[in-house]
Protein backbone atom coordinates (compact mmCIF):
# COMPACT_ATOMS: atom_id res chain seq x y z
CA UNK A 1 0.00 0.00 0.00
CA UNK A 2 2.71 2.40 1.04
CA UNK A 3 4.77 1.50 -2.03
CA UNK A 4 1.77 2.08 -4.27
CA UNK A 5 1.12 5.45 -2.73
CA UNK A 6 4.70 6.63 -3.13
CA UNK A 7 4.61 5.48 -6.77
CA UNK A 8 1.47 7.52 -7.34
CA UNK A 9 3.07 10.46 -5.61
CA UNK A 10 6.10 10.26 -7.92
CA UNK A 11 3.82 10.08 -10.98
CA UNK A 12 1.90 13.14 -9.84
CA UNK A 13 5.13 15.04 -9.20
CA UNK A 14 6.41 14.16 -12.68
CA UNK A 15 3.18 15.39 -14.24
CA UNK A 16 3.28 18.60 -12.23
CA UNK A 17 6.85 19.22 -13.34
CA UNK A 18 5.91 18.77 -16.99
CA UNK A 19 2.97 21.09 -16.53
CA UNK A 20 5.38 23.75 -15.31
CA UNK A 21 7.99 23.06 -17.99
CA UNK A 22 8.51 26.27 -19.95
CA UNK A 23 9.36 24.44 -23.19
CA UNK A 24 6.30 22.15 -22.92
CA UNK A 25 4.21 25.28 -22.50
CA UNK A 26 5.82 26.78 -25.62
CA UNK A 27 5.06 23.55 -27.54
CA UNK A 28 1.42 23.78 -26.40
CA UNK A 29 1.38 27.45 -27.50
CA UNK A 30 0.57 28.52 -23.95
CA UNK A 31 3.64 30.74 -24.10
CA UNK A 32 4.75 32.74 -27.15
CA UNK A 33 8.06 32.24 -28.94
CA UNK A 34 9.95 33.57 -31.96
CA UNK A 35 9.41 30.44 -33.97
CA UNK A 36 11.91 29.33 -36.60
CA UNK A 37 10.84 25.81 -37.48
CA UNK A 38 8.14 23.33 -36.58
CA UNK A 39 7.24 19.81 -37.63
CA UNK A 40 5.29 17.10 -35.85
CA UNK A 41 8.16 16.15 -33.54
CA UNK A 42 10.44 19.17 -33.24
CA UNK A 43 10.37 22.90 -32.68
CA UNK A 44 13.05 25.57 -33.09
CA UNK A 45 12.79 29.11 -31.74
CA UNK A 46 15.00 32.02 -30.77
CA UNK A 47 16.45 32.05 -27.27
CA UNK A 48 15.06 35.07 -25.41
CA UNK A 49 18.47 35.50 -23.75
CA UNK A 50 20.54 35.45 -26.96
CA UNK A 51 24.30 35.15 -26.65
CA UNK A 52 24.33 36.50 -30.21
CA UNK A 53 21.67 37.54 -32.70
CA UNK A 54 20.22 34.33 -34.15
CA UNK A 55 20.81 32.18 -31.05
CA UNK A 56 18.29 29.37 -31.53
CA UNK A 57 17.05 26.43 -29.48
CA UNK A 58 15.95 23.17 -31.10
CA UNK A 59 13.77 20.95 -28.93
CA UNK A 60 11.75 17.75 -29.24
CA UNK A 61 8.06 18.47 -28.74
CA UNK A 62 7.79 15.52 -26.40
CA UNK A 63 9.19 16.15 -22.94
CA UNK A 64 12.52 14.39 -22.49
CA UNK A 65 14.81 15.44 -19.67
CA UNK A 66 18.02 15.01 -21.68
CA UNK A 67 18.97 15.17 -25.34
CA UNK A 68 20.34 11.63 -25.02
CA UNK A 69 16.88 10.37 -24.06
CA UNK A 70 15.34 11.48 -27.38
CA UNK A 71 14.32 8.35 -29.29
CA UNK A 72 14.39 9.57 -32.90
CA UNK A 73 17.80 11.20 -32.52
CA UNK A 74 18.52 10.90 -36.28
CA UNK A 75 15.52 13.05 -37.09
CA UNK A 76 16.51 15.43 -34.31
CA UNK A 77 20.02 15.77 -35.77
CA UNK A 78 18.59 16.35 -39.25
CA UNK A 79 16.41 19.20 -37.96
CA UNK A 80 19.34 20.73 -36.05
CA UNK A 81 21.46 20.60 -39.22
CA UNK A 82 18.74 22.17 -41.33
CA UNK A 83 18.22 25.01 -38.84
CA UNK A 84 21.99 25.55 -38.37
CA UNK A 85 22.47 25.89 -42.12
CA UNK A 86 19.57 28.34 -42.36
CA UNK A 87 21.18 30.40 -39.57
CA UNK A 88 24.51 30.37 -41.43
CA UNK A 89 22.90 31.75 -44.57
CA UNK A 90 20.54 34.21 -42.89
CA UNK A 91 23.10 35.59 -40.45
CA UNK A 92 25.94 35.52 -43.00
CA UNK A 93 28.38 33.52 -40.92
CA UNK A 94 30.00 30.14 -41.43
CA UNK A 95 30.44 29.54 -37.74
CA UNK A 96 27.51 28.24 -35.70
CA UNK A 97 28.30 26.70 -32.33
CA UNK A 98 26.10 23.82 -31.21
CA UNK A 99 25.90 23.16 -27.52
CA UNK A 100 24.23 20.58 -25.33
CA UNK A 101 24.29 21.54 -21.68
CA UNK A 102 20.81 20.82 -20.42
CA UNK A 103 20.78 22.74 -17.17
CA UNK A 104 18.79 25.91 -17.75
CA UNK A 105 15.47 24.22 -18.59
CA UNK A 106 14.95 20.51 -17.77
CA UNK A 107 13.61 19.73 -21.26
CA UNK A 108 16.02 18.43 -23.90
CA UNK A 109 17.41 21.27 -26.04
CA UNK A 110 20.29 21.95 -28.38
CA UNK A 111 21.69 25.44 -28.67
CA UNK A 112 22.74 26.91 -31.98
CA UNK A 113 24.74 30.09 -31.50
CA UNK A 114 26.09 31.90 -34.57
CA UNK A 115 29.46 33.54 -34.04
CA UNK A 116 30.57 36.84 -35.54
CA UNK A 117 33.77 38.82 -35.62
CA UNK A 118 34.14 40.93 -32.46
CA UNK A 119 30.98 39.52 -30.90
CA UNK A 120 32.40 39.90 -27.41
CA UNK A 121 32.83 36.17 -26.82
CA UNK A 122 36.23 34.60 -26.22
CA UNK A 123 37.80 32.60 -29.05
CA UNK A 124 36.60 29.04 -28.97
CA UNK A 125 34.05 29.54 -26.24
CA UNK A 126 31.01 31.55 -25.20
CA UNK A 127 30.71 33.99 -22.34
CA UNK A 128 27.36 33.00 -20.80
CA UNK A 129 26.95 36.49 -19.33
CA UNK A 130 27.37 38.19 -22.71
CA UNK A 131 23.65 38.32 -23.46
CA UNK A 132 22.69 40.64 -26.30
CA UNK A 133 19.84 43.09 -25.82
CA UNK A 134 17.53 42.85 -28.81
CA UNK A 135 14.13 44.47 -29.18
CA UNK A 136 11.00 42.47 -29.98
CA UNK A 137 11.12 43.90 -33.48
CA UNK A 138 14.75 42.81 -33.98
CA UNK A 139 13.92 39.31 -32.70
CA UNK A 140 10.94 39.07 -35.08
CA UNK A 141 13.10 40.23 -37.99
CA UNK A 142 15.84 37.70 -37.21
CA UNK A 143 13.32 34.84 -36.92
CA UNK A 144 11.77 35.87 -40.25
CA UNK A 145 15.17 36.06 -41.93
CA UNK A 146 16.23 32.58 -40.75
CA UNK A 147 12.87 31.06 -41.75
CA UNK A 148 13.40 32.24 -45.33
CA UNK A 149 16.39 29.89 -45.66
CA UNK A 150 14.63 26.76 -44.44
Ligand SMILES: [Zn+2]
Pocket residue numbers: 018021022023024025062063064106107
Ligand atom coordinates in the same frame (compact mmCIF):
# COMPACT_ATOMS: atom_id res chain seq x y z
ZN1 LIG B 1 9.01 19.93 -21.17
